[in-house]
Amino acid sequence: MKAKIVYASMTGNDEDMAEMLEEDLQDYGFEVDSSDVSFTDATDYLDADLCIMITYTYGEGKMTDETADFYAQLKELDLNGKYFAVMGSGDKTYGEHFCENVFDFEKAFKQCGATEIVPAVTIENAPDDDDIDQIDTAAEEMNDKLNA
Numbered sequence: 069m070k071a072k073i074v075y076a077s078m079t080g081n082d083e084d085m086a087e088m089l090e091e092d093l094q095d096y097g098f099e100v101d102s103s104d105v106s107f108t109d110a111t112d113y114l115d116a117d118l119c120i121m122i123t124y125t126y127g128e129g130k131m132t133d134e135t136a137d138f139y140a141q142l143k144e145l146d147l148n149g150k151y152f153a154v155m156g157s158g159d160k161t162y163g164e165h166f167c168e169n170v171f172d173f174e175k176a177f178k179q180c181g182a183t184e185i186v187p188a189v190t191i192e193n194a195p196d197d198d199d200i201d202q203i204d205t206a207a208e209e210m211n212d213k214l215n216a
C-alpha cells in the first residue's frame with residue numbers, strides 16, 4: 069500500500085505530525101512518501117492508494133499562497149477509488165476558524181471522489197502526548213482498513 073503525505077508547516081508542528089504518521093505507517097508496512105506542500109504537485113496523489121494532507125491554518129482560515137495553489141491543483145483531480153485522511157494543527161483561540169484549512173481539504177478530497185478513511189485529526193499547537201495517541205490511533209485504523 070502506497071501512502072503520500074503532504075504537509076504545510078511554518079513553525080514545525082504540522083511537519084512533526086507528518087513525521088510521526090510517516091513512522092507509524094512505515095511500521096505497518098506502508099510505502100510512504102512525504103513532502104512539503106511548497107515542493108509538491110497535487111498530481112503526486114495519483115500514484116498513491118492513501119492520500120494524506122496535514123496542514124496549518126493561519127490568517128483566520130485564509131490560505132497562504134502555497135496551500136492555495138496546491139488546493140486548486142487538488143480540486144482538478146479524479147481520486148475515485150482512493151482513500152484520504154486530513155490532519156492539522158491550529159489554535160482554538162481562532163474560534164470558528166480553528167483548523168479551517170484542514171476542513172477545506174477534507175471537502176476537496178470528497179469532491180474529488182476519494183473516501184475518508186479516518187475522521188479528521190485536529191490538534192492544538194505542538195503535539196502533546198494525547199495528540200500523539202490520536203495520530204497513532206489513526207494510523208492503526210488506516211492499517212486495519214487497508215492491510216487487513
Ligand SMILES: Cc1cc2nc3c(=O)[nH]c(=O)nc-3n(C[C@H](O)[C@H](O)[C@H](O)COP(=O)(O)O)c2cc1C
Pocket residue numbers: 076077078079080081082083123124125126127128129130157158159160162165166167168192193194
Ligand atoms: C498570525 C497567526 C494566525 C493564525 N490563524 C489561525 C487560524 O485562523 N486558525 C487556527 O486554527 N490557528 C491559527 N493559528 C495557529 C497556528 O495554526 C498554529 O500555531 C499551528 O500549530 C501552526 O502550525 P505549524 O507549526 O505547522 O506552522 C494562527 C497563528 C498565527 C501566528
